[in-house]
Amino acid sequence: MEYFQKANAIYNTKDYSRAIALYRKAAEMKDNEASALYNTAVCFIHLKEYAKAIPIFHSAIALRPESKYFFNLAYCYAMCVNKQKALYYFNTAWTLNNEDEDCEKAINLLLKSYRIAP
The missing domain is CATH 1.25.40.10 (Tetratricopeptide repeat domain)
Structure with a gap:
């Protein structure tokens, strides 16, 4: 085997x-x-x-260079608290597969974390 x-x-x-x-x-x-x-x-x-x-x-x-490879790389960066690289690689993954709802959710969560509360 x-x-x-x-x-x-x-x-x-x-x-x-x-x-x-x-x-x-x-x-x-x-x-x-x-x-x-x-x-x-x-x-x-x-x-x-x-x-x-x-x-x-x-x-x-x-x-x-597959979408799921970039997605999981982005996830690792997010878990290592590197939002900039996480966002970059989630966007790369989404570019390769824009039907990936989990990817879109991850991007939106990261973007929300950048917004400043009023």
Whole structure:
């Protein structure tokens, strides 16, 4: 069985630390590299290690610039309290998929946080 498939099976058991190791091996072996990187970063989100996920999302995006990759990158920036980068990447995600209602909601929440109360 390929590393990527093994990692997916482990991910489904919610053993994110073990899944990370297998996804990293899959990426190293070029076994679904972009997806392996993306899934590695998602595991870090589940572990609430957002700062660790950010550079991995950037690597995945370099290989495959998909809306959901940008969305999750933006989410990590939001969780790291970097509103400017979060807004930038949520907007990028929404540009790629303007039907994503969650993305639109995230953008609106961030924009509201910039507004000054009267």
